[in-house]
């Protein structure tokens with residue numbers, strides 16, 4: 379695992395965690411989970427300090443980040459005051475039940491967080507699969523440029539998540555590694 383890239387995320391029911399894992403497969407980055415109380419494990423803040431790229435992830439709950447992620451976000455004000463993440467690479471992802479589900483609001487919250495910290499935001503850099511021939515399993519079928527979006531039907535288990543979304547997440551991870559100059563990726 380590459381400690382230079384840290385994927386920090388919350389997941390209430392495991393779906394956003396699966397997306398985080400797919401991004402990690404793409405960039406060979408390390409995972410850091412925000413727990414059900416909105417806290418990081420011991421050493422988590424140090425891990426973020428040492429990372430050169432931070433990828434933020436939250437499920438979309440009520441059209442925004444989860445309260446646990448918001449708690450993490452507010453706690454990061456201590457880092458903000460010393461501009462500890464300034465000039466690190468930043469990127470973001472979210473997963474929701476609806477194809478739309480208002481999840482752009484979630485990505486925008488992550489983007490704003492990164493800009494308050496003086497970070498450098500990276501979008502997907504991926505062309506959309508938006509033709510008549512496109513299928514749900516194609517890369518970037520949700521056509522997101524600002525950050526990675528995934529949609530999981532409300533009654534789907536983690537094992538039933540859309541393969542195209544997982545492939546898109548791996549490709550997104552690879553882009554973070556490539557653009558960040560970390561070069562070794564988990565995607566051919």
Ligand SMILES: Cc1cc2nc3c(=O)[nH]c(=O)nc-3n(C[C@H](O)[C@H](O)[C@H](O)COP(=O)(O)O)c2cc1C
Pocket residue numbers: 388389390391392393394395437438439440441442473474475476477478479480481530532
């Ligand atoms: C409290 C709550 C609020 C939600 N709000 C939305 C929403 O605004 N839009 C949407 O499409 N899905 C919404 N969902 C569905 C979740 O985004 C979806 O189930 C997602 O896969 C959960 O990810 P997780 O397993 O990582 O928690 C909501 C779910 C919960 C529990």
